[in-house]
């Protein structure tokens with residue numbers, strides 16, 4: 001008989017995260033645990049409705065109504081629940097092999113001028129790829145900060161600029177013009193325009209020669225289409241994208257252009273995403289997992305420029321499950 005349990009979690013960011021969408025202060029979601037005999041599988045449901053996923057309330061309604069002991073079908077329309085359940089069920093079957101290699105991590109810089117000192121700190125911690133949120137302050141101001149950031153980059157270092165879909169077509173044009181002479185320090189510009197404007201982004205990418213990555217566009221109505229048709233970089237937030245096994249099959253042919261990226265999940269969602277990373281040997285972009293912005297024990301790992309295979313072995317989902325129960 002299978003025993004299914006879930007627990008909500010609520011985590012306050014040490015400092016609210018500023019993006020083009022505003023400030024984010026508390027991350028909420030659910031941890032899942034399925035047990036059968038002495039085997040246990042863990043999953044996480046971490047919705048981001050602004051990325052087109054189910055809401056917390058919709059996720060909770062699904063989890064609360066799961067019949068005891070059953071053979072559960074993955075809910076197609078609740079992508080975060082489908083990811084969490086698929087991971088927990090695969091874990092129960094012992095089908096969640098940890099990667100046997102290390103992964104580079106991109107350092108996350110705060111929006112605005114605060115990015116400069118954080119870049120220096122992270123540079124000394126060994127990071128050489130950095131992700132910076134743009135579209136938060138006036139463009140002229142951000143361009144000035146960009147110049148100062150590039151002066152502080154380590155040799156060979158590069159920046160990812162993430163606009164979270166906030167730029168206008170005109171602003172994208174201005175930025176690409178500005179970046180033209182600086183292509184060697186730009187890894188890519190991430191989701192400059194809102195979902196639905198993929199044709200415009202594709203044209204801008206081709207014309208400027210500057211790499212443009214899709215993120216939010218991969219979670220909207222056209223998601224599956226753009227995984228197949230976008231010629232550039234794909235930022236994949238696995239916990240928002242449904243059944244893990246299906247996602248793995250979709251990513252295999254494009255893995256060289258995939259950047260696996262965090263949704264500020266706990267160590268359980270992190271571990272499950274890293275299992276996916278291990279199943280995609282062609283992945284080569286630094287992972288977007290510099291996201292330990294909480295003082296609780298639910299991250300289950302230490303910040304660092306490299307995620308080592310040995311760190312993953314040491315990460316114990318049962319400890320995270322218990323730590324959360326003690327918090328609530």
Ligand SMILES: [Mg+2]
Nearest residue numbers: 162164190215
């Ligand atoms: Mg993004």
